[in-house]
Structure formats: structure tokens, C-alpha cells
Amino acid sequence: MGDNQHWENIYTSKPPNEMSWYREHLDVSLQLIDTIGLDRNAAIIDVGGGASTLARDLLARQYTNLSVVDISPSALEKAQEHLRENARVDWIVGDITQIPLEPGHYSLWHDRAVFHFLLDADERSAYVVAATRAVKPDGFLIIATFSPDGPTKCSGLPVMRYSPEQLAKQFPKFRVIKSKTEQHETPSGQLQSFTYLLMQRRDSTPY
Numbered sequence: 001m002g003d004n005q006h007w008e009n010i011y012t013s014k015p016p017n018e019m020s021w022y023r024e025h026l027d028v029s030l031q032l033i034d035t036i037g038l039d040r041n042a043a044i045i046d047v048g049g050g051a052s053t054l055a056r057d058l059l060a061r062q063y064t065n066l067s068v069v070d071i072s073p074s075a076l077e078k079a080q081e082h083l084r085e086n087a088r089v090d091w092i093v094g095d096i097t098q099i100p101l102e103p104g105h106y107s108l109w110h111d112r113a114v115f116h117f118l119l120d121a122d123e124r125s126a127y128v129v130a131a132t133r134a135v136k137p138d139g140f141l142i143i144a145t146f147s148p149d150g151p152t153k154c155s156g157l158p159v160m161r162y163s164p165e166q167l168a169k170q171f172p173k174f175r176v177i178k179s180k181t182e183q184h185e186t187p188s189g190q191l192q193s194f195t196y197l198l199m200q201r202r203d204s205t206p207y
Contacts, residue, residue: 008072026054028182029110032142032198033058035178036108041065043106045134047096048113050075055089056082064088067106069096097126101134109134109141112194115170116145116159124170132173132201140200141174143167147181147193162195174199 038044040062046054049068056079058066067090070076076091083089092099096114109131118124135141146154146161153159162170164179182194 008074022051022187023184024053025057026052026112028180028194028196029054029112029142029144030057032178032180032196033108033110035198036140038063038107038140042108043067043136044108044110045069045101045106047109047111049079049110050113051078052113053082054110054112055079059083059089066090067092069094069099071095097123097130099130101130103133104136104139106134107136107139109139109143111142112144115143116161117154117157119158119160128171131171135201137203138201140177140198141171142196142198143171144182144194144196147195150193150195164195164197167195167197168199171199173202175202 041064043065044058044063045067046052047069048071049055050070050072052068055066055068066088068076068079069092071094073093076093080089080091115124115127118127131141145167146159148161148163150161151159152161164176168174168176168179176197176199178198180196182196184192184194186192
């Protein structure tokens with residue numbers, strides 16, 4: 001996934017709107033969240049949220065219980081610059097595979113930035129365990145990765161690429177509700193193919 005210093009270097013090298021993954025609005029994610037119909041007080045965690053615009057858009061939609069996790073403090077600082085001063089967001093710095101999250105707390109886990117960087121099977125397993133423990137019974141997971149025809153590297157790091165079927169197999173405690181693909185245009189005009197899955201916890205038993 002890259003260490004803290006790697007991502008600090010990335011986020012201090014250029015403004016967020018010049019990063020390859022930047023979108024003014026995460027349209028596919030927002031569409032999937034609309035599909036769920038969550039209560040506005042539901043706990044939502046954005047993993048690898050960094051300087052993403054998702055928290056800003058969710059606050060604009062009156063969601064009130066948001067957490068954003070990123071390994072880079074600078075990324076979170078940049079995100080906060082674009083939010084109103086009294087915005088209620090829990091900003092968490094750290095590696096999502098190691099952060100102790102409250103079990104069964106989140107109604108939605110969202111990730112468009114982390115999972116495809118996990119090359120090691122043990123790291124992926126730790127991530128899946130963390131997500132499954134943190135999502136409440138019948139809660140939801142939205143995860144996006146590069147598609148099989150997507151880039152092989154991002155931010156100087158190799159990445160994994162997944163079809164919807166391959167991605168779903170990584171999360172055995174979840175069932176797929178919907179899959180989508182996206183042709184993301186980077187700020188430099190290149191197209192990157194993404195796979196999105198909306199999934200739900202299969203049962204109420206602990207991981």
C-alpha cells in the first residue's frame with residue numbers, strides 16, 4: 001500500500017485536483033449511496049478518503065455521522081480546508097488494517113482508494129477482517145478498484161485489478177447488490193477503468 005512517507009510526499013507534491021484519481025464529485029459512489037437510502041444519522045466511514053470530495057458531498061446531503069481514514073495526515077488536512085468550519089467529521093490517521101475500529105459500528109464502509117494497493121494476501125485478509133468486523137449487521141460496503149483493463153500502477157505503486165466476480169470473492173461475508181463500471185478521466189485527460197461493488201453483510205453473526 002505504500003508507507004506514510006510515500007503518501008505524504010504525494011499529497012505535498014501537488015494540489016488534490018491535479019491527482020490522477022481526483023473527481024469533483026464521486027458520482028458513482030453517490031449514486032450507490034442513494035440506492036441504499038441510509039438514515040442521515042447512519043455512521044459512514046470513508047477509507048483512504050484523503051483529500052476526496054465525498055465527505056463534503058455527504059455533508060451537503062445532510063449526513064451527520066462521518067469518519068474519514070487516511071494514512072497521510074496531509075491528505076486529511078487538505079480535505080478539511082474545503083469543509084465548513086463546524087463540519088462534524090471524525091478524521092482518523094492510520095493504516096486501516098491496523099486501526100482499532102468499534103465492532104459493528106458502521107452502516108456503510110466506502111473505499112475507492114485503498115484495496116487495490118494491497119498486493120499481499122495477508123494485507124488483504126487483514127483488510128477484509130477489519131471491514132467485516134466494523135460493518136454492522138445488514139450494513140453495506142461500497143468498494144471500487146481498478147478493473148482488469150485499468151492501470152497496472154498508481155502513484156508510483158503497483159496495483160491489483162479486479163473484475164466484479166473477483167472482487168466479490170474477496171468478501172465472503174457480503175452479498176453483491178449491484179456492480180458498476182466507470183471510465184474515470186484523470187485531470188490529465190487519461191481514462192482509467194474502475195470496478196464498483198455495492199455489497200451487504202450476509203448475516204448478523206460476528207466475523
